[in-house]
Amino acid sequence: MAIQVLSSCSIENGTVVVNGTPEYSVENEVFSDFLKSAYRHLDISYPKYFKMDKLCQLAFLGTEYLLKTNDIPFTDDEVALCFFNGRSSLDTDSKHQQLINDGTKVSPAVFVYTLPNIMMGEIAIKNKWYGENLLILRPDFNFEEWALEADLLISSGKATYCLGGWVDVFQDNYQLHLYLVEAAEIKMKLTSI
Amino acid sequence: MQKLYIHQAISISTQGFWEGFDLPELREDLEEFKAVDPDYKTVIPVMSLRRMSKITKMALMCSLTISKNTELVWDGIIVGTGLGNLADTEKFLTLISATDAGLNSPTAFTQSSHNTLSGQIALQLKNHGYNMTHVQRGFSFENALQDAILQANCGMKNILLGSADEHIPLLDTLGREMKYEERAIVQFGEGASFFQLSADVPSGIFVQDALVKMKSENQLQEIDSFVTKNKVDKKCCLLITTPDMIVDCGMDRKSLGDLVGNYMTNSGIAIHLGCAYLQREEYNHVLILNANSEAGMGLTLFGHE
Amino acid sequence: MAGKINVFLGAENVISPLGWGIQETFSNAKNGRTGLKELEQPFPGITNLFAAKFDDASFSTDSPIEEFAGESCRGSLENLNFEHQLDERWLFVLSTTKGDIIHLKNGEMDRSNPYYLMQQLQKELPFESQGKVISCACISGLAALIYAADKIAADQVDHALIVGADALSEFTSLGFESFFALDSEQCKPFDKSRKGLNLGEAAASLVLSKDQTLFQTSPLRYLGGATSNDANHISGPSRTGEGLYRAVDKALKYSHKTADQIEFVSAHGTGTLFNDEMESKAFASHGLQNTPLNSLKGYFGHTLGASSLVEMAMTMQSMRENVFLKTMGCAASGTETERNVLTENLGMEIKIVLKTASGFGGCNAAVLIENQ
Amino acid sequence: MINVNVTGRGVVTALGISAKHHFNQLRSGVTGISHFQRDEQFLYAGKVHFTNQQLSKLCGVEYSDYSSRTALLGLLAAREALSNTILDSRFPAAFINGTTVGGMDLSEQYFEAKSKGQPADAALFGMHDLGANTDFIAKNLGDFQYINTISTACSSAANAIMLGAQLIQSGQYQRVLVGGTDALCKFTIEGFKSLMIYDSELCQPFDANRRGLNLGEGAAYLLLESDESIMESGNQCLAKVTGWANRNDAFHNTGTSPEGIGAQKAMQAALEIANLKPAEIDYINAHGTGTQNNDSSELAAMEAVFGTELPDFSSTKGATGHTLAASGAIEAVFSVESLLQGCAYGNFNISEPATASKALLRKAVSKDIQHVMSNSFGFGGNSTSLIFSKC
Incomplete structure (x- = not known):
């Protein structure tokens, strides 16, 4: 079996590209400001967004931009989330560690984001998706290898669609490549072959 | 079935340029099966001639000569070709496989298209009608003829139908690499045949029945029922376009391979030959048998009034 | 999902403060010992912590996790028949939530990345295929197990070594403390008076293979497994247990089993009020309220990314020895739905076991295994 | 019939x-x-x-x-x-x-x-x-x-x-x-x-x-x-093929005539076979390759056949690329979907339209569609027009 891409979204260097077409772009905006302006451009209201850490915000943005182009009526458990990520939650880990090093009281609101899989939780909550979750850490992104994992989730019958790809955040560096894929299988009842 | 009358026939083959229904003297001891070039300049402008490959020249020579003899505007131009413009294809393939070729000349590319023949004919004749090219291997011409019958049934009156295939030395090389017998390689042929068909004006010779079947359990039985259905008697000449095909049916028979060589659309020239036999009234029918692939076969029956 | 290819699992191993190796750990647990204790001044800034921690003297480097996780892997591999080629048909998976996070204190970013830990562990392994790190909070271990089993079933690999490891750190201790999720005494999973969890550190490993003969001791069979999300809250479990219910539901489906065929449940059971309640509800929804169940957090504390593999390894050992461990710390079942929580060790011959885990981010996992 | x-x-x-x-x-x-x-x-x-x-x-x-x-x-x-x-x-x-x-x-x-x-x-x-x-x-x-x-x-x-x-x-x-x-x-x-x-x-x-x-x-x-x-x-009828015609432009081997004569003739003949008036076509899936020559002669031909009131039209080649021999069938499938789902597709990558006509769709439009015309033109002046209609 193989998979086929339904939609894609890339976010890097202040530009959101959806299905190959630039959707939103700003120059010289620091990452935290970009996360705000790109959210505003989406024109949705989701106050929880502002509680998230940068990794979750980026993953959330990418998912929202990607889903905007597709109005597939997903059932609540047919979308598997499968993410590759490079530097785990180290960006928020450092914040938590800094509080410890400074002897300041640590914050549960920070600590909860010291797990990289939280971004899948945020996406699942927003979309009411109860499907499979998988997060793999690796130093870089390779679409073919990701497609292999997505293919496995779909071909093993665990999901009809797989959403995911690469989300990586560390300090002011960020990169996102998300894909929504489905099976490229054709269901047949041919008996003459 | 709508009767289709044959008014004109022109062929180019290893036997030379052949126009009309008079049976020429046929040599059966040929050692070479390359089509003999006629004087193309009589109908093709010299400027265009220079860049044309042999298959285009042959097809244009036949079709333009036929068109010159008539005032008719074709309702349809239908061509069958097995391998199309091999020379141009080879030329462009060679060009692009050379390392760092850069920008290539487009001539070979644009002429390599299989429908160059039908397109060039329409272009030369300024014909805006139906224009079709069939390329089903050894049945390309049979399928083109089937299309002509279908279009006649749908109301077309005058149809230009033809076939063409060309030989390039690469075919011999490939034949040797594929361990073909030397005699078979020598017999790789080429040629073109074009016909003026009319659905409403009788000419004496007509297509009585045509059948192409890709799936046939028993070919001999198929031939038998076709012949019976069409009330074909012993006064029928069987023209076989396939090498090594043996049919024992008590009819006179001839193998086209020995006359014009083997090429995918040599059933075109078989029709021309059939017309000549019918013109001489030696036979009541001519049946062309093409069993070019293992399972499939084509049967075309001609009669005369 | 196990298709035509059967997936077997065995060569389980645990390295924990309760014992060095699965035999010692299991025997200590069977004898009612726990690895949990009151630690005085375990980290600067923390005066006391009830947790399971290795003796600092056990390690010779500044990366204890590398040592105890590596030791666990070596132990697992020792239980294999080595005439089998170790080649690119092997998959190595590390499941961890925080890896070697202690180095973050000194700003050593690279070493703090779980991927680094995997690379370090891989150096000691006799096969070279690129290892994977799965980090899905507290379900990491089961997520890795399911991932590896699916890869074998899909014929992408033949064998997999999976190891789960997390260290007790100032980082996580202070974090959980800030949530008021810690019990300052022995945790009491599924008990009426439960107050919270204890943290711990450990490593556990096991081997999955399509080939039974790889194992020196007869392996168990992996039936099926699944993950799912609560889609409810990132740090609190769903009140209804919806996500866990669905994970179990899917695991049953992929295993071609029904809930009534489950004879024993190895639960997550952290000892927090909400988690245990949520689990009970989810199990009850499957009609499992009378199925024997335990939580092993009372022996090891919550070892995060390692926990579900530690518990899986221990449960496998139980299935081999026909002894199922009591829920250390639980005196009387106290969740809303009446449950058959083991409060004494029980000798039973069990064929099919359900193992579950739930974690932050709303994730849940369920796996079914079978004693052949 | x-x-x-x-x-x-x-x-x-x-x-x-x-x-x-x-x-x-x-x-x-x-x-x-x-x-x-x-x-x-x-x-x-x-x-x-x-x-x-x-x-x-x-x-x-x-x-x-x-x-x-x-x-x-x-x-x-x-x-x-x-x-x-x-x-x-x-x-x-x-x-x-x-x-x-x-x-x-x-x-x-x-x-x-x-x-x-x-x-x-x-x-x-x-x-x-x-x-x-x-x-x-x-x-x-x-x-x-x-x-x-x-x-x-x-x-x-x-x-x-x-x-x-x-x-x-x-x-x-x-x-x-x-x-x-x-x-x-x-x-x-x-x-x-x-x-x-x-x-x-x-x-x-x-x-x-x-x-x-x-x-x-x-x-x-x-x-x-x-x-x-x-x-x-027992199959379900998804659409009907109601019109078809092939004509030749007879202008140039690779180029098309400025007025798109072959295209005009093909479209007209297809309408005749389908027994439809031009105004009955709800959407045209144009050949629209993106070459100067094709698109201008196709526009001219459409205007000659449909007058100034062009039906909604677009090229889907911006999504698939020009798939040569396959394009006619690929676009026929798109045309059938268009009838089934009531949607005319948007043309890709237009910054400055080549025509003032509003009929050139820049975004997909949902509407009832009864008849779709699909055009395909090729080298050798070969011009084919097909019409698909609702069942």
């Missing part, structure tokens, strides 16, 4: 596989054209993102170095078109395939090896002849009594559909599989580059500043059935 019913359809392009998938992609404005590397040069093309090995697997055939990509793409799409239909029936089936490159990808390997002085494998020519590709597809689908290949450049598949419709209407066959397939290959890429009409950027059909086309690859097939055949197969 025998109805020509469309009862099955299958498609594969750079956008992916299956008619449903393509409809979602087109309505969402997704393009399959990507920037990819080929022999150290980059180009925009609509490449199907499956290797030949993957295609073989998807088709359920054993992978072979001697199976052409064209044939594999074709088999995959044909499988989908026949997914609900069993071929062995009392109605003998016919198969008409359109292709221009056939096994050119394999022939190229032979020439490449030769040009490097390496031993070249003659067996690579096994699928050079176009009919061999058709036979490969047919053989893997089941039994066909009639098998034919049409090669009239970019209108090949449209002509295959036309011929199939005529076979049904004339009563000769009750069940005909029609369509076309073409794979990307160096031959056509270099060919269009040599003509200097290969856009090095994303192509912009019907844009004032269009620069040329991007090639694509793919395949699509329709299953056509008579009413009688439907009674037996």
Whole structure:
């Protein structure tokens, strides 16, 4: 079996590209400001967004931009989330560690984001998706290898669609490549072959 | 079935340029099966001639000569070709496989298209009608003829139908690499045949029945029922376009391979030959048998009034 | 999902403060010992912590996790028949939530990345295929197990070594403390008076293979497994247990089993009020309220990314020895739905076991295994 | 009068596989054209993102170095078109395939090896002849009594559909599989580059500043059935083929006449056969390759046929690339989906429209659609127009 891409979204260097077409772009905006302006451009209201850490915000943005182009009526458990990520939650880990090093009281609101899989939780909550979750850490992104994992989730019958790809955040560096894929299988009842 | 009358026939083959229904003297001891070039300049402008490959020249020579003899505007131009413009294809393939070729000349590319023949004919004749090219291997011409019958049934009156295939030395090389017998390689042929068909004006010779079947359990039985259905008697000449095909049916028979060589659309020239036999009234029918692939076969029956 | 290819699992191993190796750990647990204790001044800034921690003297480097996780892997591999080629048909998976996070204190970013830990562990392994790190909070271990089993079933690999490891750190201790999720005494999973969890550190490993003969001791069979999300809250479990219910539901489906065929449940059971309640509800929804169940957090504390593999390894050992461990710390079942929580060790011959885990981010996992 | 019913359809392009998938992609404005590397040069093309090995697997055939990509793409799409239909029936089936490159990808390997002085494998020519590709597809689908290949450049598949419709209407066959397939290959890429009409950027059909086309690859097939055949197969009628015509521009071998005479004649004749007035056409899926020449003469031809009140129209080549022989069938599948889902597609990448007409759709529009016209024009002046109507 193989998979086929339904939609894609890339976010890097202040530009959101959806299905190959630039959707939103700003120059010289620091990452935290970009996360705000790109959210505003989406024109949705989701106050929880502002509680998230940068990794979750980026993953959330990418998912929202990607889903905007597709109005597939997903059932609540047919979308598997499968993410590759490079530097785990180290960006928020450092914040938590800094509080410890400074002897300041640590914050549960920070600590909860010291797990990289939280971004899948945020996406699942927003979309009411109860499907499979998988997060793999690796130093870089390779679409073919990701497609292999997505293919496995779909071909093993665990999901009809797989959403995911690469989300990586560390300090002011960020990169996102998300894909929504489905099976490229054709269901047949041919008996003459 | 709508009767289709044959008014004109022109062929180019290893036997030379052949126009009309008079049976020429046929040599059966040929050692070479390359089509003999006629004087193309009589109908093709010299400027265009220079860049044309042999298959285009042959097809244009036949079709333009036929068109010159008539005032008719074709309702349809239908061509069958097995391998199309091999020379141009080879030329462009060679060009692009050379390392760092850069920008290539487009001539070979644009002429390599299989429908160059039908397109060039329409272009030369300024014909805006139906224009079709069939390329089903050894049945390309049979399928083109089937299309002509279908279009006649749908109301077309005058149809230009033809076939063409060309030989390039690469075919011999490939034949040797594929361990073909030397005699078979020598017999790789080429040629073109074009016909003026009319659905409403009788000419004496007509297509009585045509059948192409890709799936046939028993070919001999198929031939038998076709012949019976069409009330074909012993006064029928069987023209076989396939090498090594043996049919024992008590009819006179001839193998086209020995006359014009083997090429995918040599059933075109078989029709021309059939017309000549019918013109001489030696036979009541001519049946062309093409069993070019293992399972499939084509049967075309001609009669005369 | 196990298709035509059967997936077997065995060569389980645990390295924990309760014992060095699965035999010692299991025997200590069977004898009612726990690895949990009151630690005085375990980290600067923390005066006391009830947790399971290795003796600092056990390690010779500044990366204890590398040592105890590596030791666990070596132990697992020792239980294999080595005439089998170790080649690119092997998959190595590390499941961890925080890896070697202690180095973050000194700003050593690279070493703090779980991927680094995997690379370090891989150096000691006799096969070279690129290892994977799965980090899905507290379900990491089961997520890795399911991932590896699916890869074998899909014929992408033949064998997999999976190891789960997390260290007790100032980082996580202070974090959980800030949530008021810690019990300052022995945790009491599924008990009426439960107050919270204890943290711990450990490593556990096991081997999955399509080939039974790889194992020196007869392996168990992996039936099926699944993950799912609560889609409810990132740090609190769903009140209804919806996500866990669905994970179990899917695991049953992929295993071609029904809930009534489950004879024993190895639960997550952290000892927090909400988690245990949520689990009970989810199990009850499957009609499992009378199925024997335990939580092993009372022996090891919550070892995060390692926990579900530690518990899986221990449960496998139980299935081999026909002894199922009591829920250390639980005196009387106290969740809303009446449950058959083991409060004494029980000798039973069990064929099919359900193992579950739930974690932050709303994730849940369920796996079914079978004693052949 | 025998109805020509469309009862099955299958498609594969750079956008992916299956008619449903393509409809979602087109309505969402997704393009399959990507920037990819080929022999150290980059180009925009609509490449199907499956290797030949993957295609073989998807088709359920054993992978072979001697199976052409064209044939594999074709088999995959044909499988989908026949997914609900069993071929062995009392109605003998016919198969008409359109292709221009056939096994050119394999022939190229032979020439490449030769040009490097390496031993070249003659067996690579096994699928050079176009009919061999058709036979490969047919053989893997089941039994066909009639098998034919049409090669009239970019209108090949449209002509295959036309011929199939005529076979049904004339009563000769009750069940005909029609369509076309073409794979990307160096031959056509270099060919269009040599003509200097290969856009090095994303192509912009019907844009004032269009620069040329991007090639694509793919395949699509329709299953056509008579009413009688439907009674037996139990298939649902998805659409009807009601109009068809092929005419010749007779202007230039590769270029089209400024007024698009061949196109005009084809559209007019198709309307006549469908017995429709121009105003009854709700949407035109134009040929719209993105070359200066094609788009301006196609616009002129449409205006000549439809007057100033053009029906909504767009080119979907910005999503798939120009898939040559397959394009007519791919766009026929899109036309059928358009009827089924009540949606006219948006044209891709327009910054400055080449026409003032509002009829050029820049975004997908939902509306009731009764009749769709699909145009395909090719080298050699070959011009074909098809009309699909609601059942």
